[in-house]
Amino acid sequence: VLVSPIGALHPKRAVFSAERYDTWEEDGTPPHHYGSLYSTANTTLLWMLRIEPFTTFFLNANENQFDHPDRAFSGIARAWRNCQRDTADVKELIPEFYYLPEMFVNSSGFELGQREDGTPVSDIELPAWAKKPEDFVRINRMALESEFVSCQLHQWIDLIFGYKQRGPEAVRALNVFHFLSYEGSVTLDTITDSAQRQLMETQIQACGQTPSQLLIEPHPPRSSAMHLCFLPQSPLMFKDQMQQDVIMVLKFPSNSPVTHVAANTLPHLSVPAAVTVTCSRLFAVNRWHNTVGLRGAPGYSLEQAHHLPIEMDPLIANNSGVSKRQITDLVDQSIQINTHCFVVTADNRYILVCGFWDKSFRVYSTETGKLTQIVFGHWDVVTCLARSESYIGGDCYIVSGSRDATLLLWYWSGRHHIIGDNPNNSDYPAPRAVLTGHDHEVVCVSVCAELGLVISGAKEGPCLVHTITGDLLRALEGPELCLRPRLISVSSEGHCVICYERGRFCNFSINGKLLAQMEVNDSTRAILLSSDGQNLVTGGDNGVVEVWQACDFKQLYIYPGCDAGIRAPWTCLTTRGG
Structure with missing residues (x-):
């Protein structure tokens, strides 16, 4: 499937595109198979219409009106049929299809109209195998990351970034788009006529922009990953x-x-x-x-x-x-030692421990057992610790939760093996952020650097989601x-x-x-x-x-x-x- 662009998947459309290129006679414009690219600003807004700020962007670009209901994105099956039949429909999916179920729900209740058959357009109609948007995204992503797709992914790379993007190979692959979509096809600075330049910019925006060509030779296929079936994240x-x-x-x-x-x-x-x-x-x-x-x-x-x-x-x-x-070192007598009291650095060389009577948490060398740093910041006993995934070099975030109902976000330096950025001031490191919102003692916490989020739970009440800059996003x-x-x-x-x-x-x-x-x-x-x-x-x-x-x-x-x-x-x- 990935050997051809979306516009040439259906045999009839492939024949149409090839004939269009071969019989092209328009003066001044090089021949092409498709007049617009597989990814444009307009198609992205079409997919993302139901969530802000994309709703506002769409309305601003379309005279404050939603699209005609029969053209709007209203169902997965309908969108697939359109791209198989409509010779002008060459849009591909966007990354949000694989991680953002909210894009399929009209949670704001926008009036999107009715199709000609009287069916109102609201939430996206999902395939029968997906009971809810989360199911669709999860299964869709499993398919994307499957061995079947992975073994063919190099062919898609050839089309989008590789040797089939331009030249004779692109012609053979039915993969030639409007010339304005290609990098370097026109130099706007050389156009002195302002009206002509504005027209050209409008055309470029409508056509979309092809990525930079990265490869001029076929991308090698990926080795089979079936031998990795025993990895923890694999359902196998x-x-x-x-x-x-x-x-x-x-x-x-x-x-x-x-x-x-x-x-x-x-x-x-x-x-x-x-x-x-x-x-x-x-x-x-x-x-x-x-x-x-x-x-x-x-x-x-x-x-x-x-x-x-x-x-x-x-x-x-x-x-x-x-x-x-x-x-x-003595811990507070009221502390029950549990897994939340400890964090081990990614290189196994240091262990962080909390629960001490002096309201600190401490860093110990796993090689010698010696205390290397004492960190203060809370107004009461520190009850839990968590570590994020590590960056290159071993840097990561450390979060401490306390009986004072707050959390502090710290930075662990993998280079200096201390909390804080300055090795000359390791006695008084400052937290990166103070996280508030709980009414009771914090008992559990998790931090994810990739998402930039901290999720914490107190003795009573809902769990809270903060950003790593300290902003409270929501309660779970x-x-x-x-x-x-x-x-x-x-x-x-x-x-x-x-x-x-x-x-x-x-x-x-x-x-x-x-x-x-x-x-x-x-x-x-x-x-x-x-x-x-x-x-x-x-x-x-x-x-x-x-x-x-x-x-x-x-x-x-x-x-x-x-x-x-x-x-x-x-x-x-x-x-x-x-």
Whole structure:
């Protein structure tokens, strides 16, 4: 499908476009297959008509009137039929089709008119396989990211950015557009006649602008990704071949339960490891071996079957260096140590701990166990910490929540290994932002640098969504009885799962819409959303790890139970397995 532009997908339209080019006789204008581009400002406004500010932009561009109802974007099937039949309709989808379900809903109640058959134009009519806009976007995106599309994506790159964009190859591919849409086709500065220049600018705006040509040779096809079926974000991870029992158990000498796990295992790290912390604040840096393959993965051999992917911290296993692994500073007696009290940096070299009586949180070296920084800023005890995904160099955001009902956003310098930008002022770092709005003690928080958002929950009341600059965007109002959030997990794709008291779960869109809810019997202590927001991992006092489909909380898999409760899950990603 991706080998041809949208205007040549249907055989009859392909013949029409080829004949148009071959018989072109208009003076002064080079021959072309299509008079307008696949992406223009007008087509974007047509797709995005139902949400602001695009509604206003559309009205400003069309004399304050909506388009004729029979021409308006009113249904997916109708739009597809039009681009198969109408020789002037060559518009392609825009990125919002794959992440913005709000564009399909006329939430503002605009009067868009009625079609000739009397049908009012309002919300977009979806295909039968999509019950709601969120389903359409989710399934549409799964199709876009499927192996079928990925293996052909190089052909689309050739058309849009590559060697089929211009010249003889573009002619053969039926991929020639109006000459004004191409970069460098005209130099406006050389046009001295103002009327002629304005006319030319209007034509260019109507035709659209072809991207810069980046390649003059065919783009190589992408290698198959089927061997990555075991990665955490893939729905294939729960196929039969991946439903393995527990492959190894780490039993620590301490009788204190493990309450926090952070697995940073990418091979470029100097110490790929799974860092664990117990309730007694004894941490372990358990080395991860990236050379160990998984069954069915590339490079897997029988010799590797007897190797284990993780090695217990020798200082803990040999009981020879426990002093380097024990955090001894006194915490506030009222603090219940849990997974929210700890954050491990992306390089596994430092661990941040909160809950101290002096209203600070502290930074410790995982190599020596020594205290490296004390950070003050709150007016009461710090109750929770969270770390964003890291930038190149290890920089990231740290968020601290407190009994003073506020959150502070800090910047972690991967270069200097401190909170703050200035190594000469590490004793008094300043927060990047102060986040307010809660009325009670903050108990859980999650931060996503890619979205630029912080989602937090207090002891009572709705969860709040802030920007990383400190602006309060909205409150995530759960249904009745969902008043006391305890756990939050957010993905960079805009999904937010909140676990409330008594096993109640809600899945919100980042725009605040409640997408799904469920109630479980287990006392849930840990949740983790996959990076793509599709799967949710939960664990609790019954010792069972369960995997759910996040969009509707359908249970996908139950791992064999263990003897103790689950307090902290983590998925890790390496070049060979997860």
